Amino acid sequence: MTRDTFNARQPGYINVDDDTALHYRDWGDGVPLVFLSGWTLNADMWNYQCAPLAAAGFRCVAYDRRGHGRSSDPGRGYDYDTLADDLEAVLAARGLARVTLVGHSFASGEIVRYLSRHGSRRVAGVVLVSPASTPCLLKTADNPGGLDASLFEASIEEMLTSFPDWISRRAEAYFGPGTSHTVIQWTADMMLGASLHAAVQLSRVQMVTDFRRELAAIDVPALVLHGDCDASAPLEITGRPTADALEHATLKVYEGGTHGMYFNHAARVNGDIREFVKRWQA
Template sequence: MPFITNTKAKEQVDIFYEDYGNGQPVILIHGWPLSRKSWEQQVWKIVEEGYRCISYDRRGFGTSSSPWDDYDYSALASDLNAIIEELELKDAIIVGFSMGGGEVVRYLTEYGPSRIAKAALISSIIPLVKKKSDNPDGVPEDALEGIIDALQKDRVGFLKEFSKGFYNFDENEGERISQAQLDYDFTIASFASPRATIQTALAWMHTDFRPELENVTVPTLIVHGDADATVPIETSAKQAHDGIKYSTLEVIKGAPHGLNVTHPDELNEILISFLKK
């Protein structure tokens, strides 16, 4: 199985990745609390359209190793950098879903755009999740603390219910999402490192990327659903679009947070069009 070792990490980390196709490289960064497997409906399309598609498991998730510490965004971006350097990638397109948008922005902040041609933020948490005086529509602190408390007391119980909101399950059951998909997601999420699940949640909850948006200087696609109840569009995509100079915002009507699963055709059409521009 292919692993890339981040030897520059404080504690050695082995990152599992899959690498298919040829052509310009497209790197897919998954959301919380899943793995590279969440990109199932995008990988085949990207490869079919003539690109090289690389997806990987964030440290602590999927098949990658699980250090005890170092789950802040700088550590996570260093894993992305290790993949880019080890595979000697150039002219790459980095695509971050939900939490994965943070790796995109932090990578460009700390490593620059010399190896990156474009970026995409899909249902991304960028730029800030938490409610503050200057971010009044963010998630209140007590709600975020409630998530951490639930993860500490009954992690698998919380995860069992979490993906229902991810997909607006009550509205989309049978048409856009199946119970089997929820069960699949639960299996993936429940086998992630408990420590990593909590530590990465703290990272996406509390990291303020607003000062870093100016570092995103490559053409950037932002895709969000206007029915996203997990990461509302007003606090994320619209602010990101305002703060990223060379960005394009595409809104998928009626789409929830997990639009990569519920609206794959719509997302794929938008994403492939962006890759080809």
């Protein structure tokens, strides 16, 4: 089913407004986990977390961000405030409380903005897997360790020239050597299923958003999982500073872990999520 032909009234969709419906899946029963996908990815990226964790007695909810996967592409709302409101709509529609939010890469910013915009009344804890949006990516006078804006703009120009080639040039570094072509193609297909307009808008939003104050205000337990070989979001630029900025955070560094460690280190990621949730939901 394509984004152009879906029926938003059918089961598996949450209507946010007249133009936007979000596709979701809700597997299992028990303590709720809500999974937010990386940039241009969708709920399918979490298959190897949701299936085993649902079997282990957790309730696993994952959804496709607007403009991604099977959700609609309204051509607007590609900003952190709207995405945080979309997350609230999902939690409310599924009647979720005391949830652990699990976000990959770009979704770290969504989770932080959700907590600063909607508070923690529904949230027991957060797990940030390979965070890529936090604390602050752009190099500025008070953030000298950030990245120059020209790097982001060059990447966006490359995407607008040929997004399939943009993906291909980064595939090996994303997963690491030895990853099968089938897995890489599976990921590329997800990414190419996202709206290019959404991808570009969210890249720009990610570049300019400073989450440092918002991170410092978060009062729920947090777990940060990051690989020391992450080429997409280097540990010392995003992972470690994010953990340092959170008052109640634990950082676990995966030796040899890359940005795709939700797949290549799935069993370890699942074990760490399970241990974290059981500790704070006890």
